[in-house]
Amino acid sequence: MTGMTTPNASTPRANGRSKAERERYNPQTVEPNWQARWDEAGVFVTDNEDPRPKYYVLEMFPYPSGRIHMGHVRNYTMGDVVARYMRAKGYNVLHPMGWDAFGMPAENAAMQNKVHPKDWTYANIDHMRGQLKIMGLSLDWTREFATCDVDYYAQQQALFLDFLEAGLVTRKTSRVNWDPEDQTVLANEQVIDGRGWRSGALVEQRELTQWFFKITDFSDDLLEALDGLDRWPDKVRTMQANWIGKSQGLRFAFEMTKPTHGHDGIDVFTTRPDTLMGASFVGLSPDHPLTKALAEDNAELAKFVAECHRLGTSEADLEQADKMGFDTGLTVKHPLDPNWELPVWVANFILMDYGTGAIFACPAHDQRDLDFARKYDLPVTDTFVSLTNPSPVENDAFVPQKSEKVKWINHFAGLDEATGDEAVDKTIAFVEDQGWGEGVTQYRLRDWGISRQRYWGCPIPVIHCETCGVIPVPKEDLPVQLPDDVTFDKPGNPLDHHPAWKQVPCPKCDGPAGRETDTMDTFVDSSWYFARFTASKAETPTIPDVANAWLPVDQYIGGVEHAILHLLYSRFFARAMKATGHLNMSEPFKGLFTQGMVTHETFKGEDGRWLFPEEVIVEDGKARHVDTGETVTIGSIESMSKSKKNVVDPTTIIETYGADTARWFMLSDTPPDRDIEWTDAGAEGAHRHIQRVWRLVQDVAARTAAVEDAKPEAFGETALSLRKTSHRMLHLVADDIEKLAFNRAVARIYDATNQLGKALASDDSDPGLNWALREAASFLVEAMQPMTPHLAEEAWVKLGHETMLTTKQWSEVDSTLLEDDTLTLPIQVNGKKRGDITVAKSADKETVEALVMNDPEVQRLLNGATPKRVIVVPQRIVNLVV
């Protein structure tokens, strides 16, 4: 670790102020001790029958990659603060943990290291569970499961069968990236420059028949219900809404001049029917059925289509690629003018998955269309012009704001001056009236393809029979268990190479049949685990009464990278589980919080290789290698990643400083939704605060050991001020935690710590001060309990309390101490602060104005002038306009 010193826990420290010998706080012994005591007392085991109001707090469960990383520490610390706080507020809190354990890395490990995915995964889980346990998280480990446990995926198969029966599952083809050497499907990110990431083979596009969940059945509901998710971040709601992508438009067919290959028209969908008079050409997706038919007897077109497919399947790739087109030579008739013929082109930027896979292009008002038209010298016809600057389109398409009024050129559908929105409505009505097209609602959302041609996933419980076709596995035959005896020495899916597992009689006709060898997308596993935690050992997917009592999750916390897919799939699953009787609600997560990433500086050696932080020593802004002394370049601050080696191991941090320091650091300074930079200096700072609190607590304990429990009648100035500070602190920390503003709670605690230190050092002889000191220290420790629970427990005992702090209810504060009866109002002259005045808090406008005008300081400021206006905002500000 760069520049990091290891605190020597055993050396007693002297203090410059009092010289009293104090014990140094030693997390290495204190933390395991309290973890054991919580464990013995079972304080985090949650009872489903507990009569108190429920609160379900959940963090996104980890993938067992091998080690916990700092992102997990941040995520689980936040969740733990909420869980501990809500327990202190009297709720029956469910705070479980499990493992998102299926997925590709286990298979990669199997191929690279000849270790079975199951062994690899469970070994990782064991290791990571140990890492989590030393964090002191208040988790109910009795509910733990991994998604690769047979007990879990068996229930997932039952859900699949129920969904299938309910008509929520379908089979259709879809296009995938196929690595011909590894015989496997590749994710877009695994295709690098058109080649497979592992094999280096040229990637092909293949059509595969796959299983899909019909998430599009719920498109509108998934969209509409976003409005009700008022405890979700707006950005996530917006992203989901855009992902679902509802749009109104016109669907109609262009009549082909000469029918061919069984097509006599081309169906198009457009969200801008008002631009029909600017139509330049009709564009087909390379995957459009007509394109395919034409390519069969047109080698050049086939070559063009193949070229388009080399771009990959991702939307970003397609839309960013240079525009490419192929003139089919076909023409279609414009619907408003049979003599107007438009050429039909195949274009690489047209998506088959959206609309009909065919468009008409209006280059004047769409940049992509314009780029294409300029490249292939196709006509560009303005349909409307700006009212302020009515110049014809050259190389920038004129795309006005939807609410901007423009001047129509062709008077199509009676348009003259209108906004785009009005024009769309008008043209749809016009076309519908004429009867050659209809207004339709289109969604960008596609059905969820769940088939994966891999071993380490939940088997899809169906059987393919030569005579009966696709037959669901009867529920009584579940689970369809993954065979253990598989090898990874052949390319492709091991389940395909396992005849003994694959071959089964047809459940219907008993004839020869084979199991489906595809497994489910791991997103399926994570789409209902939150429901499983409510009854993780049940012999049905859920126990509906129990699940319905616990759900929805009151606070869900995780990375923003899941803002769309995981959260949308989970919302779909809740609806599908409701439809099949496993749940009675549609929205799984009432409150959502997306935390930022953990970042760190990057380091590079002289030869450009990445270096781990512990290989580097930084002094005076210059870095060198810890062993060789070579010059090290300090790079940008980036999200911690193995590839750049800018990682800090949580276990090392906890062994060095203790879990409380790691937790405190993660909550300090940076707002939880922003990226946080891990620095050694910050960790040292966090640790110093822990030590400081422990010192203060010891001083308070020593000084107040003989203090009576009874509250004194009166307090002196120092004591009163201290009491105000600590009551306000406890009150506001609660408020901050409820708003998940942990960084603000931390700042208040620092402030209260400073005040406690000052009061402790004061020579005030007030007999009530000692009582107030103990109260303030107790409040401080109580406020810190959700964040640094081990220190808090230890300090609580030190202060003479006998109950376990973790199970204590949050103290009531004295509301009379929360507010002062006077306050200081700033006085502005022409909006600039020139002074202030102290007034009674209850003072009304007139009183304040009179006081201000009679204030000598104000009279000096005005220098004889009379203000034109006096603005008094009670309890806020006074502004004199002169």
Added chain:
RNA sequence: GCGGGCGUGGUGGAAUUGGUAGACACGCUGGUUUUAGGUACCAGUGGCGCAAGCCGUGGGGGUUCAAGUCCCUCCGCCCGCACCA
């Protein structure tokens, strides 16, 4: 390309949601104590200026008595885009 977000001292950030910009912390400077040192404690710390004061929340413009906050515009950076989890 489309969609989303962010921008405040040397640094992380705060700002009661339109009302005293810079709370709190890191760092730095000076001092005190003790120690070999880390540590602890006290004071200071947005910029310019001797001062009165002026300037200051990515740039420019606007609304308002009042703008970090609202509107317009430009710039920069980050994230997502459907088989990674």
